[in-house]
Amino acid sequence: MSGATLTSKGQITIPADIRKSMSISPKDRLTFTPMPDGTVVMRAKTKSIKELKGMLKPPHGVHVSISDMRMGGD
16 A cells, blocks of 8 residues: 655655556646545546547448438438
C-alpha cells in the first residue's frame, strides 16, 4: 500500500509505484470520483477522444439515411 501527504496548497505527489501501474506521466489528466461508500476512484485520462476514431464499425448491409434519423422514418 502506498501513501501520500496533502500539502497546504491541496497538492499530493502520487507515489512512483502507483504512477507506473497506471501508466501515467507528467501532464496526464486525472479524474476523482467520490463513491457512495466514501471511497474515491482515481482514473487516468491518458487517451484522447481522437483515438476512438474507427473503433466501431457499422454492421454490413444496414444503412439508415440522415432524413430517416431526423424524422424517425419507418
